[in-house]
Amino acid sequence: GDSVTQMEGPVTLSEEAFLTINCTYTATGYPSLFWYVQYPGEGLQLLLKATKADDKGSNKGFEATYRKETTSFHLEKGSVQVSDSAVYFCALSEGISSGSARQLTFGSGTQLTVLP
């Protein structure tokens, strides 16, 4: 079945440092890929998405590129802020052509703490 493997945390960075959180996936079809963020005490919010190979999703300075050849969707940000401290989840959903259900399969989450 589908699965998502995510870089284990926690990750602690200083403000303005470069961030990379690795994510690789296994899927039978052609999935859509997502990064969700969960701030303390809140639900998940979609950060960015990519629906086909070589697409780049971006939002709020975060970027991730759908790499079919390496089955990866690594999250990057050039300069993190204290307000970026949260848990980040990589997820996939089978694409339209697969005919399967559309639920999200999540990675284990990576806790990011940014220190001032």
Place this chain on the structure above:
Amino acid sequence: DSGVTQTPKHLITATGQRVTLRCSPRSGDLSVYWYQQSLDQGLQFLIQYYNGEERAKGNILERFSAQQFPDLHSELNLSSLELGDSALYFCASSVAAGGIYEQYFGPGTRLTVT
């Protein structure tokens, strides 16, 4: 605010009991998903409804059931509760059932079984 509401926010109950969690999707969204977030299992998909009909099932226990009503709100029923059912239960909604459509998550219901 995602527009998805969940009640109650917190629930504390004893083993063997039954509880009902409620979710109201965003206006216009037809699809509702239930997820469980626990320390040992992570975030797991439980079940999906689309316009009142069950669409997909994930790792949902037989003691758990759900339904989606004509007004599109959904309820997740958990019975014969065990300590291991303690978790954060999220509801999400999307406009359709396709994989490219964003799922909007509610704030969750934290269930504690004692």
